[in-house]
Amino acid sequence: xxxxxxxxxxxxxxxxxxxxxxxxxxxxxxxxxxxxxxxxxxxxxxxxxxxxxxxxxxxxxxxxxxxxxxxxxxxxxxxxxxxxxxxxxxxxxxxxxxxxxxxxxxxxxxxxxxxxxxxxxxxxxxxxxxxxxxxxxxxxxxxxxxxxxxxxxxxxxxxxxxxxxxxxxxxxxxxxxxxxxxxxxxxxxxxxxxxxxxxxxxxxxxxxxxxxxxxxxxxxxxxxxxxxxxxxxxxxxxxxxxxxxxxxxxxxxxxxxxxxxxxxxxxxxxxxxxxxxxxxxxxxxxxxxxxxxxxxxxxxxxxxxxxxxxxxxxxxxxxxxxxxxxxxxxxxxxxxxxxxxxxxxxxxxxxxxxxxxxxxxxxxxxxxxxxxxxxxxxxxxxxxxxxxxxxxxxxx
Amino acid sequence: xxxxxxxxxxxxxxxxxxxxxxxxxxxxxxxxxxxxxxxxxxxxxxxxxxxxxxxxxxxxxxx
Numbered sequence: 001x002x003x004x005x006x007x008x009x010x011x012x013x014x015x016x017x018x019x020x021x022x023x024x025x026x027x028x029x030x031x032x033x034x035x036x037x038x039x040x041x042x043x044x045x046x047x048x049x050x051x052x053x054x055x056x057x058x059x060x061x062x063x064x065x066x067x068x069x070x071x072x073x074x075x076x077x078x079x080x081x082x083x084x085x086x087x088x089x090x091x092x093x094x095x096x097x098x099x100x101x102x103x104x105x106x107x108x109x110x111x112x113x114x115x116x117x118x119x120x121x122x123x124x125x126x127x128x129x130x131x132x133x134x135x136x137x138x139x140x141x142x143x144x145x146x147x148x149x150x151x152x153x154x155x156x157x158x159x160x161x162x163x164x165x166x167x168x169x170x171x172x173x174x175x176x177x178x179x180x181x182x183x184x185x186x187x188x189x190x191x192x193x194x195x196x197x198x199x200x201x202x203x204x205x206x207x208x209x210x211x212x213x214x215x216x217x218x219x220x221x222x223x224x225x226x227x228x229x230x231x232x233x234x235x236x237x238x239x240x241x242x243x244x245x246x247x248x249x250x251x252x253x254x255x256x257x258x259x260x261x262x263x264x265x266x267x268x269x270x271x272x273x274x275x276x277x278x279x280x281x282x283x284x285x286x287x288x289x290x291x292x293x294x295x296x297x298x299x300x301x302x303x304x305x306x307x308x309x310x311x312x313x314x315x316x317x318x319x320x321x322x323x324x325x326x327x328x329x330x331x332x333x334x335x336x337x338x339x340x341x342x343x344x345x346x347x348x349x350x351x352x353x354x355x356x357x358x359x360x361x362x363x364x365x366x367x368x369x370x371x372x373x374x375x376x377x378x379x380x381x382x383x384x385x386x387x388x389x390x391x392x393x394x395x396x
Numbered sequence: 397x398x399x400x401x402x403x404x405x406x407x408x409x410x411x412x413x414x415x416x417x418x419x420x421x422x423x424x425x426x427x428x429x430x431x432x433x434x435x436x437x438x439x440x441x442x443x444x445x446x447x448x449x450x451x452x453x454x455x456x457x458x459x
Contacts, residue, residue, distance in 0.1 A: 038431060046415060124430075161419035161429060173423050176446060181417050183452040228421065228450050235454025261415030261452040 002147040007033040007118075008314040009307075010137055010151035012125045012164050014041050017282025017299030017306075018157030019108040019119075020059060024307025026116035030314045033149060034109075034117055034157075035140060037124035042105030046262045048184060048223050048293075050197050050213040053096030055297045059304045060111070066103035068215045071096065072195045078361035079202030079354035086372055098197070098213045098221070108300075128154065128167040128278075134319075135168050135277035152319045153310045155279050157303070160263050160295075162284030170272055170280055176229035177350075178267035180208045180293065183237040184223025186258035191250030192220035200244070202354040206230035207266075208293070210244050212251075222251055225264055225293055227350060237261075266290040268343045269336050274324040281306045287335065291342035291349075298335055305330040345374055348392065359385045411455035418447035418456060 009025045011018045014036035022034040049068075056063070073087035113119050120142075127139040129148060137150035156164035165172040192198070192214035200210040207227020214220045224241040231237075245251045265286045273280045281287070282299030289298060309327035313319045352360075360377075363384040369376050374395050382389040412434060419427045419434075426440035427447060448456045 159416070161416035163419075163425055163428075166425050174421055176421075176449065179417075179421050179450060181450050181452045228446075231449040234448060234451065234456075236449075237452035238454065259413060261413045261417060263415070263417035263420040263450060265420070 002142065002145045004148040004150065005033070007031050007149060007151045009033070009153045009155065009310045010035070010149050011117075011155045011157055012138060013037075013157035013159055013282075013284070014105070014109055014112075014119060014121075015157060015159055015282065015299070016105060016108050016296050017284070017287075017303040018155070019105070019112040019117075020300045020303030021155055021157060021281055021307040021310065022117040022119075023060075023108070023112040023115045024304045025310040025314075026112065026307075028308055028311030030153075030311040032112075032117035033120055033151070034112060035120045035123040035125065035138075035149070037122070039122050040102075041109045041119070041121070042102035044260075045101045046260055047101045047296075048182075048211055048213050048221050049099050049101050049215075050211070050221075051096050051099055051294065051296050055301055059300045061108070061300070064103070064107050066100045066107055067097045068100055069098040069194050071098060071197050071214070074197045074199060076361065077198065077200045078358045079204070080358050081200075082358065082361045082365065084361045084364045085196075098215055104296075125158070125164055128164055133276060135275065138164070152277060152317075153279070153313055154277060155281060155306060155310065156284050157281050157299075158284050160265060160283045160288075162280070165280045165284050168278045168280070169275055170270070170278075172270060172280070172284070172286060174265055174267055174286070177207075177227060178265055179228045180225035180264045180266055181228050181231065181237045182208075182223060182225040182262050182264055182293075183241050184211075184221050184260045185241070185245075185256040186215075186219065186260070187222050187251065187254035188217075188219045188257055190218060190220050190222070190254035192218070201349075202357045204244050205240055207350045210241070219257075220254075221260075222254075223260070227266070230350075264288055264293045264295070266293065266343075266346055269332070269339045272328070273331070274321055274328050276321050277319045279306050279310065279324055279327050281331075287331075287339070289339065289342055291346045298339070301334055302331040305334070341374070345395070348395070352391065356388055356391065359388045363388070411453050413453055413455070415452065417450045417452060421446055421450040 008031040011034040076084045123142040125138040198212040208225030287298040288295035363381040426437040
């Protein structure tokens with residue numbers, strides 16, 4: 001019989017949001033335990049591995065061996081494959097690295113451990129403990145044994161398939177339109193360009209896009225996201241991706257060496273991410289950018305705030321919903337406006353035809369945008385295709 | 397009342413890649429993912445088939 005345990009802050013899930021939360025809670029003096037159901041942090045990888053980079057210093061991540069390629073920009077391909085290039089100057093925050101996600105996650109776990117947090121592997125939460133409506137820890141399973149870990153603060157960082165949020169009583173359910181079903185092959189011997197992350201829009205990937213994130217030595221992550229509400233039969237993500245590859249000789253000649261699947265939320269921000277004794281962070285809190293599908297940056301930024309508030313709550317001896325509003329307000333002040341704006345843009349993009357996509361990209365040919373914003377893009381499009389921008393008046 | 401259909405999830409090595417897409421979308425929170433095993437709670441599942449659409453590789457069959 002394993003004895004029940006106690007800690008100040010219990011973090012469930014050792015992905016980037018969880019270990020970042022653990023690190024900042026530990027740095028601020030709390031006793032922290034972060035549990036991970038897998039035996040190895042960061043593996044298997046379930047990610048396209050592209051990430052922006054300007055936020056890394058904000059949360060205290062140093063560049064390391066986990067960087068595989070530093071790209072110069074992104075290329076957006078219209079349905080007829082006209083290209084719009086976004087470079088670092090116009091979109092600094094959206095371009096960056098293609099990474100080795102397992103190495104990245106491990107580095108963040110090392111940072112958390114070095115800050116004083118205990119990382120506990122092979123330990124899955126099976127139930128949230130509640131007393132008088134307040135979350136007081138979790139029942140966990142480790143090597144076949146069940147026991148309790150009690151903590152004044154419990155944090156759900158259990159990713160897209162989060163269950164602890166729902167167990168704690170926070171509604172995190174997604175509608176079909178709020179999720180993309182994703183599949184990716186890691187391929188070798190393909191004609192990817194290590195200067196660019198590529199995105200293909202339109203009917204090739206309804207409600208999502210096809211991505212090419214290049215790695216070194218002719219390897220690239222070739223993946224797709226399709227909005228679940230636009231799926232008609234089974235295995236559609238795979239069919240769309242296989243079709244796309246077949247039509248592109250530079251990729252059709254490649255060999256698949258790895259396969260990754262998963263879900264990505266593309267929803268508007270949640271209304272509530274805290275309750276008595278409990279906070280939700282990262283993909284579990286639906287913090288994924290609904291336009292790009294990227295979740296790492298937001299998860300880490302919110303994780304830092306979450307960890308700091310957790311430590312403060314422990315010191316003050318106040319873990320009430322009212323006190324934890326500091327986290328709720330903190331992450332919203334930093335992320336919510338952009339999440340909401342990108343959600344609106346995504347909702348619109350999900351509805352437009354290939355013809356309109358083609359016109360949008362065509363209108364941007366040769367245009368030098370000072371700063372990449374929906375407003376600037378639409379202004380440029382308006383000059384050439386005023387009838388197209390009528391659809392987007394709400395954004396102007 | 398019609399009887400519930402059985403819901404069958406393909407086993408390891410066949411189609412399922414244990415990605416968790418079905419777990420995240422299940423409106424009733426009744427699908428569970430271990431490292432190499434997907435299970436679901438037959439008593440809770442209403443056979444709404446949302447997970448079938450969410451699965452990127454078509455591993456979930458209701459039949």
